[in-house]
Amino acid sequence: MISQLLLALALMLVLEGILPFVWPAKWREVFAQLLKLSDGQLRFIGLTSMIIGLVLLLVFK
Numbered sequence: 001m002i003s004q005l006l007l008a009l010a011l012m013l014v015l016e017g018i019l020p021f022v023w024p025a026k027w028r029e030v031f032a033q034l035l036k037l038s039d040g041q042l043r044f045i046g047l048t049s050m051i052i053g054l055v056l057l058l059v060f061k
Contacts, residue, residue, distance in 0.1 A: 020027040034042070 019030070037045075
């Protein structure tokens, strides 16, 4: 179980690192836009991504 969690964490880090590696200027722009969002908007984005992740886990499990 722990090895699967570490594998999932490693995959997440690889996926999150793609944009700053390939297109650093665009990544800065996107990050600057995220800083302008309110706490509620960021929470909604976080909740939505968690739900999508859970659905994907259930579909592909």
